[in-house]
Amino acid sequence: MTAPARRLAVGVTPMETRPDVVLHLADRAEELGYEAFLLAEGWAHDAPVLLAAIATRTRRIRLGTGVLNVWGRSPAHLAMLASSLDTLSGGRFVLGLGAGSPQLAEGLHDEPFTAPVARLGAVTRQVRALLAGERVTPSRPGGQRPLRLAVPPRPRLPVHLAALGPEAVRLAGEVADAWYPFLLPRSGLAAGRALLREGAAGAGRPVPLVSPGIPVAVADDPAVARATASWWLTTYLTAMGPLYPRTMRRAGLGTAVDAVPAARPGEVPAGAEVLVDELLLHGDAGSAAATLDAWRGAGAELPVVVLPPGRPVAELDAALEALSPRRVPVPA
Template identity: 70%
Template sequence: MTAPTRRLAVGVTPMESRHEVVLHLAERAEELGYDAFLLAEGWGHDAPVLLGTIAARTSRIRLGTGVLNVWGRSPAGIAMLAASLDAVSGGRFVLGLGAGSPQLAEGWHDQRFAVPVARLESVTREVRALLAGERMSPSLADGQRPLRLAVEPRPGIPVHLAGLGPRAVRLAGEIADAWYPFLLPRSGLPDGVQLLQDGAIDAARPVPLVSPGLPVAVARDPATARAMASWWVVTYLTGMGPIYGRTLRRLGLGGAVDVVLDANRTRGSTEIPSDAQVLIDELVISGSAETGRAGIAGWFDAGAELPVLVLPPGRPVAELEYALEVLRPTDVRSR
C-alpha cells in the first residue's frame, strides 16, 4: 500500500538577487508537486512584484511572502498587496509577516526597531481587520474619515507569522493561521509547538499550522553539501543579528554557538568545527539525497506539518534544481 504524500513548500531568501532564477524555481516547484512557494523580502527585489509575475506563470502552487517585515509598509499597504496578489493568483496567496531585524528596520527602512513583537501584533491585527472589510484605525486625530479597502478581498486570506522567541510564538498561536520559524533547532520544535498551542488555547481558536523554514544544503558532491551547510550556520550566527544565537542559547546549544563564533572571527570564514556539528544536524537539511530526505522525515516526526525547504542563495541553478528534485514531496515518513 502506498503511503500518503506529505506536503512540502519551497522558500527563497532575500539574498537571492537573480530574479530570473526565482521565477524559474517557482515554476519548477509547481512541476515537482510542492505545495507552496514562499519569497522573502529584504533589501533587494520587491517580493510582491515577483510574486505577481509568478502568479501569471503558474496555476496550482500557493504563493506567499515568506516573510514580509512589518517595518517597510503600513498596514494599509500590506492589506492592499495581499488583496491584490490573492486576486491575481486566483486565491492562492498566503501573507507571511515577521518582525525582521534591527538592521532591516533601522538600516534600510529608517524605522526604530522598538517592541518588535508588539509591532508585529498591531500590524497583523490591523491588516486582518482591513481584509475583513473594516475601516482603518488611524492614530492621527485630525478629523479625516477612516477609509476601507475599495476592493472586496477573498475571505480568510491566510496569515503566517514568523517567530522564534516565546512571546512571538505565543502570538502566532493567538492570531495566525500558521507559524513559520526559521533556523529553529529540530529539538526545539516540540517546545515551540507547546507555546503555539498555549497561545491558541488562550485565544480560543484552532492551533495554527506548524510550518518551519529549513535551510537546504543537499548536493551530489559531499564537499559541496558540507560547504553549503557551514555557510548557512555561520552566516546567520555572525551576520544576521542576535536573534538566532540567542534562540540557540536558550534551547541549550550555546556551547556550539560559541565554538562557531570563535572559529569564524575572520570575515568570510565559514568553518564548522567537529564539536559544533550538532548545529548542522539540528538546523540544516544537508548531505546526500538520502540523508536530506531522512532529515525532512525527522522534522515531521518532531511535529512539523508543512516544512518549507529554503534554498541557498547564489548557487548554480543546476544545483538548486537537483535539491528540489531529490527532496520533492513523496513518502517522507521515517524509515
C-alpha cells in the same frame, strides 16, 4: 495505488537576488509537486512584484511572502498587496509577516526598531481587519473618516507569522493561521508548539499550522553539501544580528554557537556538528529525506525547504529534485 505526496514547500531567502532564478525555481517547484513557494524580502528586490510575475506563470502552487517585515509598509499597503496578489493568483496567496531586525528597520526603512512583537501584533490585526472588509482603526486622533479597502473582502486569506522568541510565538498562536519559524533547532519545536497552543487557547482560535523553514545543504558531492552547511551556520550565526544565536542559546546549544566563528571557510568545526543535525537538511538525498521525516515526527506539518542563495541553478534544481514530493526530470 500511489501514496499521496507529503506536504512540503519551498522557501527562497532575501539574498537570492537573481530574478530569473527566482522565477525558474517557482516554475520548478510547481512541476515537482511542492505545495507552496515562499519568497522572502530583505534589502534587494520587492518580493510582491516578483510574486506577481510568478502568479501569471503558475497555476497550482500556493504563493507567499516568506516573509515581509512590518516596518517598510503600512498595514493598509500590506492588505492591498495581499488582496491584489490573491486576486491575481486565483486565490493562491499567503501573507507571511515578521518583525525583521534592527538593521532592516533602521538601516533600510529608517524606522525605530522598538517593541517589535507589539508592532507585529498590531500590524497583523489591522491587516486582518482590512482584509475582512472593516475600516481602519485609527491609532491617533484625527478628523478624517476611516477607510476600508474598495475591493471585495478576503477574510480567509491566510496570514503566517515568522516567530522565534517566546512572546512572538505566543502571538502567532493568537493571530496567525501558520507559524513559520526559520532556523529553529528541531529539538526546540516541541516547546514552540506548546507556546503556540497557549496563545491560540487564550484567543479562542485553532492552533496554527506548524511550518518551519529548514535551510538546505543537499548535494551528491559531500564536499559541496558540507561547504553549504558551513555557509548557513557562519552567515546566520555571525552576521545576521543576535536573534539566531540567542535562539540557539535558549535551546541549550550555546557551546556549539561559540564554535562557529572559528570555522574555516567551507568547514564545520567539530564543536558545531550538532547544529548541522538540529538546523539543516544536509547531505545526500537519502540523508535529507530521513531528516525531513525526523522534522515531521517532531511536529512539522508543512516543512519549508529553504534554498541557499547564489548557488548554480543546476545545483538548486538537483536539491529540489532530491527533496521533491513528486519526482520530475529536470528539463534540458
